[in-house]
Amino acid sequence: MTARGRLLSFVGDVDTTTQQAAEGRLLEVHPSPWVASRPAAGEDLAERFRRELEALGGEWLDTAELGIEAVLAPWLRSLAEGLGRPLRVVVDPQLLTASSPVFDVLKSVAAGVLAVLPAVVPGTCGDGVPGTCATTAELAAADLGISLVDLAIAETGTLVERPRPGRPRALSLLPPHHLAVLPRCRLVAGLEDLFDHIDALEGDSEADDAFGAYFTWISGPSRTADIEKVLTVGVHGPGRLTVLWLDDALPAS
């Protein structure tokens, strides 16, 4: 056997039946040990998520008491004031439907506070998807990216985002500040539960299962310790991460 092709024959010399049988054996269940970091039964998952998020340097905006308008509107205004100019925002199209509570707030604070927000007037983008398809250049110039989280893991304070038509992958990546909207019904307990829940979601296309083309876990702001092991945030991804907690209502998508 020549050196070239050795790996291919190592991998390739199996017929389908043998392969299927062997794969079947590989997929046998091997229960992984319980670990104390997983939330205990009955643990308050929202509280746990909040604690983990804050330990990572993320911020928590709770709408449970005051309602979304009273929390989000002043928060956006204060960001704009801090910049001394209107805030450049790119918004997940799923949050820009008429029934979305976030959409109402954005409309109410728009003038003088928010800029580059064509989608505050619902339009369509790409394949008839409502909202705006922000370009990479627009995302790179934005101050804030607002996305609706698909799932979140309380154990580790992790947000899970899958690509959606009309929502760029870079929405939670290019702007220096990421606001993630998290409804309670999307919060799962631990890492293992995440893999169970993601199976229940539909795939990106007919050929795909829920694992689909792509998803990403986000745990806290972007960080590095590459210089003398000193922790520094915001190296390539957002240096600020804020989670807007919706205790009940899930904005319709």
Added chain:
Amino acid sequence: MDINTRDFPARARQALGDGALRRALATSNKSFRHSRDQAVAEIPEWQALRTYGQQAKKRAVDALPTALNAFRDRFTARGGQVHFAEDAADACARVRAILERHGARRIVKSKSMVTEEVRLNQDLENHGYEVIESDLGEYIVQLAEEAPSHILAPAIHKSRQDIAELLHRHLGTAPDADIPTMTRAARVALRQRFLDADVGISGGNFAVAETGTLVIVENEGNARLTTTLPKVHIALVGIEKVLPRRRDLAPLLRLLCRSATGQQLGSYISFIGGPRRSGESDGPEEVHVILLDGGRLDLWHDPKGREALHCIRCGACLNVCPVYERIGGHAYGWVYPGPIGSVITPRFVGLGEAKDLAHASSLCGRCDEVCPVKIPLHKLLLENRAQSVEQGHVDAGAGLVVGGFARLVGSPKLWRWALALARPLYRLLRRTPVTRWGALGAWQAGRTLPSLEGPSFRQRWRRRHARGGGR
């Protein structure tokens, strides 16, 4: 990276004499160890978790042909492309073929030890491509025209002053800029490179066969940018990274992240299953995974070496290694330093090429204790030693010394006699520098010899028993 493993003794000696390097390594290792120990202490079930990790990797590696085959099928079904590369030249040629097809010129990279292994940057630069490393540490060593010295923290051998001067020259920051300022400057400089890049090249931590998913763990966000913005994404991954089941990810991610940086999880973990889907406005239009042999198959076929393929590259064994802590990553002369480097480098570059690495260990066994997938590193090191003796890579002098030692310890009488002689000789050696005497001088130069206080253990034991004391 060039193979410089033959110079290991000389490089190690030079590193030992470098005070700044030794201080930097001592601080960083301590910090790594502290974070890891804290994160591990949070999980009382850590040992059970390690055992699970060990078994999961064993199942994966033992079934490597099946798992690789399944990964290829699933990933291809998702629209991705899978290539198998035999060696460094093959891997580089496959990357270049993809670049040529797209007329690409500008390449942005996120951290990947496999690309170091195949010397991809040099190859691409020789062919006129512009390659930029985007991990902050990799970017720093690239600007300094050096090689990474740690698999997680490539620039850990450099002080902040070194880096401030470097960035001053390249990015125009103040010569005494602080760390946040330097980080911001690198962010701005690299952001444009990401936006301009034609192709992104990454590594990968796991390739899940069941789902056809490539998993990349990181902290900075540069791997997300590398795999999101350019039109084409190429990942170079060692064949041993394939995992059969997605459910093994939860325990392995816990083991990896806690052992590597003491985090519960890396800030970003990307799960990539082929190119963007219709309706998406970003994400690569083509995704390639190049799976590299590069010596791994030989290791797989050796029942006494195969466990080295279980490694998940967490770096924990480097951070506890007294040898690594004193000489740093560059001395090892190739891509992988520390205990795991001493184990796999000779297997990848040849035992004859790297015979000294098998001795870059005090066999203290701390690496075995921290390894999250329980690789018996010191046993594998001994196996390398044995194999290099079998293959005749040991010089006659060493053979004589070891043979003589075997005779000594084989006979209690000879041994006592030798010890009696050794004590005065040792005392003499402590006081007298013998730099001119070759090997003995070299041995003496690198250390401060402890004094031999009082009588020997044997003498004390005998005396104590003569007094009738039990304790």
